[in-house]
Amino acid sequence: MSRFREELWQVVAGVYDQILVHPFLTGLTDGSLPREAFRHYVVQEAHFLPDYARAQAAVAARAPDAASVRRFSAQAARTVEVEHGLVAELLAAFGLDEADARKTPAGPTTVGYSSYLVRSCALGAFPEALGALVPCYWIYARVGERLLERSSPDPLYAWWIETYGGADYQETSAEVLDLLDGLAISPDERERLLERAVMTARYEWLFWDAAWRREGWPCG
Structure with a gap:
C-alpha cells in the first residue's frame, strides 16, 4: 500500500515542476537573479513568516495527540527563531532591519497566502490544517535539495540554498x-x-513569482 505522501505529491507535482523552472529559482542557482528581486522576496518573507508560525501553532492546537502538539509547537518556535532569524540576517545583507522591511507593505500575494494559510489552519479540522501546511515544508525541502546539487556562485543565494537543502x-x-x-x-x-x-502549492509558486515581478x- 502506497504512503499518503505519494498520493499528495501526485496532486502537487505539476506545480513543483513549474517552480523548478521559474526564473527566480534558476536565477538563484546560476547567480543571475537580480538582487532587487531577492530583496523583494526577503522583505515579503519578513511579513509572511509570523503568520506561518501562527498557522503552525494553530495546527498544534488541533493536533489529536500529545506528540503532534509538541511537534508543531516546537516547529512554530523554530520558525520564529531559525527561519525568521535567517530573514533578519538576509535583511541585514541589504542594509535593512525588520522595521525597514515593515515600511514596505505586504504585497497582494503575501496577504493572500498568509490569510489562506492561517484561515485553513485555524478554522479547519486537523487533516485540512495539515494539508495546508505540508507543501510549505515539502516544496521548500525538495527545492533546497535540488538547488543544493548546483548551489550558486552568489554567496548570498548559496546561503539561502544551503539552509533549505x-x-x-x-x-x-x-x-x-x-x-x-x-x-x-x-x-x-x-x-x-x-x-x-x-x-498552498500554488501559493508557493506565486510567492516566488511575485518576487520576480517585484509585485x-x-x-493606493
Missing part, C-alpha cells in the same frame, strides 16, 4: 511527512486535505 530542514520536513502517512481519515477529509495542499499594489 541542509540536513536540519530535510529532517523537519520528514517529520511532517511521517505524520501525514500515519493519518486515519475519511474520504471527505482526504479530499479536503488534498484541496488545501494544491492551493506591488496596483492602486
Whole structure:
C-alpha cells in the first residue's frame, strides 16, 4: 500500500515542476537573479513568516495527540527563531532591519497566502490544517535539495540554498511527512486535505513569482 505522501505529491507535482523552472529559482542557482528581486522576496518573507508560525501553532492546537502538539509547537518556535532569524540576517545583507522591511507593505500575494494559510489552519479540522501546511515544508525541502546539487556562485543565494537543502530542514520536513502517512481519515477529509495542499502549492509558486515581478499594489 502506497504512503499518503505519494498520493499528495501526485496532486502537487505539476506545480513543483513549474517552480523548478521559474526564473527566480534558476536565477538563484546560476547567480543571475537580480538582487532587487531577492530583496523583494526577503522583505515579503519578513511579513509572511509570523503568520506561518501562527498557522503552525494553530495546527498544534488541533493536533489529536500529545506528540503532534509538541511537534508543531516546537516547529512554530523554530520558525520564529531559525527561519525568521535567517530573514533578519538576509535583511541585514541589504542594509535593512525588520522595521525597514515593515515600511514596505505586504504585497497582494503575501496577504493572500498568509490569510489562506492561517484561515485553513485555524478554522479547519486537523487533516485540512495539515494539508495546508505540508507543501510549505515539502516544496521548500525538495527545492533546497535540488538547488543544493548546483548551489550558486552568489554567496548570498548559496546561503539561502544551503539552509533549505541542509540536513536540519530535510529532517523537519520528514517529520511532517511521517505524520501525514500515519493519518486515519475519511474520504471527505482526504479530499479536503488534498484541496488545501494544491492551493498552498500554488501559493508557493506565486510567492516566488511575485518576487520576480517585484509585485506591488496596483492602486493606493
